[in-house]
Amino acid sequence: MSRFVYKQSNSDHTLFFKRRKGLITCLIIYVDDMIITGDDKEEIAKLKGKLFLEFEMKDLGSLKYFLGIEVLRSKKGTFIFQRKYVLDLLTETGMIDCKPIDTPLMINHGLQIIEGGDSVDRKLYQRLVGKLIYLSHTRPDMAYAVGVVSRFMHKPQKQHLEAVYRILRYLKKAPGRGVLYEKHGHLDLHAFTDVDWGGDRDSRKSTSGYFTLVGGNLVSWKSKRQKVVAMSSAEAEFKGIGKGITEVLWLRKLVSALGYKPKKSCKLYCDNKAAI
Known part of the structure; x- marks a missing residue:
């Protein structure tokens, strides 16, 4: 990217950008997936051509799906969400037909590690919480609840796993929630x-x-x-x-x-x- 006269952002090292004639082109990369965006259509076309010469790549067109995040556009704005990810998670855990619930965590939940409490499968707990952490990228309504259950990864107990399943029941209520970006x-x-x-x-x-x-x-x-x-x-x-x-x-x-x-x-x- 430096050879293509792009500048690497000091604030986010995965972001590269180039300004030209008052226009801007940005590339952000995660391992081997990337997004190219900006208002300089000519430069975007040139960048794609240069990257195709350097790497074996595939242009998937307008952004619709990226690392489990779905993108929808309309006249109102751009909406990002993870509906498919949520439904896959509910299916995997056998919670697809569960009864939905209104809140991800009980008020004054009081979750803590209880001396002599019933232990649960640590690998299962860590895997579920890890998936919920990734889901938090488009679900700010879950941030606090997921932060709480992630505290018990080293020693999960029965009440902690029940709290995780409560979050899954909350997801069942509205799997398509996300964040809308408007102008x-x-x-x-x-x-x-x-x-x-x-x-x-x-x-x-x-x-x-x-x-x-x-x-x-x-x-x-x-x-x-x-x-x-x-x-x-x-x-x-x-x-x-x-x-x-x-x-x-x-x-x-x-x-x-x-x-x-x-x-x-x-x-x-x-x-x-x-x-x-």
């Missing part, structure tokens, strides 16, 4: 953060959560347990804000490198006055 006429960056103070009963660590919007569209989200125990809700929320700011700065750097530098200050929202 809103701006590329402003916003982020929202929140924290569950001391929510992990085993370690009393807090769980940070954030999501970011670019141009009014959801582009990244995460729910992760903090590394140290916070002594107050203000401290926990403050650490959560730090994670959110890190993500905003990364996105700002990435979109700026692509030639779309934000025109306004990036806004980050938090509901804890002490932390603010």
Whole structure:
């Protein structure tokens, strides 16, 4: 790609881009699968020709399916989802005819490792949770629940596996849910953060959560347990804000490198006055 005068992004090393006459061409690669996009049709055609000379490749046309993620386009926008992946997972686990449920996790679930609790097949548990983690790429509604069950990979017990099957029942209710990207006429960056103070009963660590919007569209989200125990809700929320700011700065750097530098200050929202 360097030989083709493409620049490798410092923010994402799998992304290469080239600007020409006010237009841009981008290539993003994962192992041996790639997406080429941009508004420079002439350069896209040239890039394909050069890549065909270097590698044995197949042009699959307009993006419809990539690494288990399905893509639909309409006048309203672009919709990404993993319906086939969900149905395959439900079939594999024998849950295709299960009774659907409204929430992926019980409120105040209290999941923890119980001394002397019934153990379950660790390999089965790890495989199921691994599949759910990948599914979280298009399902922000599952991020927290999947983050919770992934804490018990080293020593799964009966109640943890039941929580995983609850998530599968939740998926049965709406297997085609995903994320819609619409055109809103701006590329402003916003982020929202929140924290569950001391929510992990085993370690009393807090769980940070954030999501970011670019141009009014959801582009990244995460729910992760903090590394140290916070002594107050203000401290926990403050650490959560730090994670959110890190993500905003990364996105700002990435979109700026692509030639779309934000025109306004990036806004980050938090509901804890002490932390603010």
